[in-house]
Amino acid sequence: MSTLEQLFRTTESLRETVSAEFASLDLSSLNFKPSPASWSILECLEHLNRYSRYYNPALAKAVAGHPAASCVESIGYSWLGKKSLEMVRPQNKKKYKTAKHMNPGNSALGRATVEEFLQHQRELLDLLQSAGQANLNKSAVPVEFFKLLHLRIGEALEFVVVHQERHVQQAVRVKQLLLEQAVA
Template identity: 35%
Template structure:
């Protein structure tokens, strides 16, 4: 990936997170629990499971991001961000437009079927609000020099900018999956009326 202006990059990521936040509030926040917990017609995850899966990643990455953002910066922050090849690869795998291959979730990220759906939705919304705040704070740090371990292995670290990109692409992927679960529910309800 070519170097990009950090501020434009963060603006773009903020707009995506704002969209995810608004969707979660509009579509899922007031949905009945039965709809949120209904498994996908193909046997896939329910809406609540999709969001719980994302919350699991948030539990890992958001505290690390918050901790790094609070550390004093040793040098002036660059106005440029350049994604690493590994960061670009992981992001492309998760982006709905470029990552069309399906992946099996890592064992520690598989959500249980019995969830308190309203709590899961509320937590997802809170995490998106936190992520927005961290993106705003990131304007004052160097996105290239701060590195965070991956949730699957502490041996590999990604640049903060890459972690933001990956998380947001991953959120988008599973929000689309969750929204696909709504169409069959609506169709079934209209047939029974």
């Protein structure tokens, strides 16, 4: 299975997880925080929405602007791509401080946050399909917090999906803590 196919499947799975796990929760549950310093389910999703508002259009522009001369099966990784992916992988348990404008902590959020997340997932699925016709190894996606640096199209797509995976897992853990608290 190609990397793009795997990213597509992961994105579909994340969309299904968010729909299944959070659709039936009331607003109070969606805003539950295990501790004052941690994020609620909606804050996890809003953090991802903020990234998607930037990366989805940037990726769409890059994919459309850099067609592949031939099919590229594998993604090459730059040092920046490797480091970025290493930081956001769900297996990496180290916590990182997020940029202030990407931190949704203490935001007033509602169900629209979940709907926006699901819409971004639909856009990302379309992008992943289109990316099969793009030069995935073209350095064309400016990094959100420092636009002079660029990720390759393929590694930027992987970064977005892996980052989403990390925070959807975080949101699922928040739900689990909420359920455990309700039982106690």
